[in-house]
Structures are given as C-alpha cells and as structure tokens.
Amino acid sequence: MDRVVQPWAWKDDYFDFIHIRYLFGAIKDWNALVKEAYRCCAPGGWVQSAEADVRFRSDDGSTELEPIFKTYQKLFEEGSRIIGNPFFVHELQQKAFEQASFTDIKTMDYKFPVGGWPKDPKLAAIGQFVQTTLENDLEGYTLMMWQDVCKWPEDEYQVALMSLRKAIRNPKVHSYMTVRYVYSRK
Secondary structure, X not given: OOOOOOOOOXXXXXXEEEEEEOOOOOOOOHHHHHHHHHHHEEEEEXXXXXXXXXEEEOOOOHHHHOOHHHHHHHXXXXXXHHHOOOOXXXXXXXXXXXHOXXXXXXXXXXXXXXXXXXXXXXXXXXXXXXXXXXHHHHHHHHHHHHHHHOOOOHHHHHHHHHHHHHHHHOOOOOOEEEEEEEEXXX
C-alpha cells in the first residue's frame, strides 16, 4: 500500500488480521490509518500496531552520561515538527484504536536493551543484536533527517555518528528502547 491513510482498496470486513509496524515518522494521521484498518477487519478479526520509540532510556539514569542521546532525540523531535509526522507515537496508537471504535484494547510495552549489559543471558544477547543493528544502521536512520529535513551542519554529522556509536558501546550506560504493541479484536 502506498498511501495507508487513504481509503484502502479492500472491501469492508476483508481481513482477519492486520499488522501495522514501524510506521512512526511516516504517518500524519494515525486516526485515519487505524480507522481504515478497522473498516477492513472482519468481525472477530484482529488489528495490531507495533511501534518503536527512538529515545534512549535507562532506569538508572546512566543515559545522562552520554549527552549525544539527547541530540539524537532532539533530531527526531525537530524533524517531526518540520515534516508534520510524529516520531513519538505510543500515545497516538491507543487513541487511534479508541477513535476507530475498537473496544477491549490491549497495550503491551517492551524494553529492548542496547548492548550486552543485562545480567539475563537472553536479554544480553538481544541487547548485543540491538547494539549491532543500531551501529550498522545509524546513517539510514538519521541522514535524511539531519541533512535534508533539519538542515543541521553537515560537518557535524560524522562527529555526531561517532559520538553516538561510542555512547551505544559505553558499558556504563544501561540504555534501552521501547516498543509498544496495541491490539484489539473487532
């Protein structure tokens, strides 16, 4: 689908499961998107939305050791204002489901550690994977936003990337990102 907030080509009650994922920053009107999902979902079917939050968080305050995390967040806050599409959509997900007339809406939040700092071996492995993914994909996440949207100084971009990679690798930082799942049955 090219324009998910436009009327969908499918008839009413067509799908028994609709999964919406990682569209943060791409959708202006979350209410319109979920309303179309509701229309196209068959009675008894499910609609699920899974969206990440780009903020680096920590329960122990250790993200404060790395100011670049605030710069990263500011990049997406400013870019969001400029393009008019929200990047921080966790609250919008729930409201969009309510607006679309879903009932018995469930919300689940997950923390994904960044790095191998968790004591639990499974979470440490997940954290290593998330860290590697972030380190390898930072340009893909940030280049357009930095240069084209926010028009921040290009000469500072590579320095910011190096600082962010260093911060992600810092073993004293116990950071994580969150993903929210919102789902309901029609």
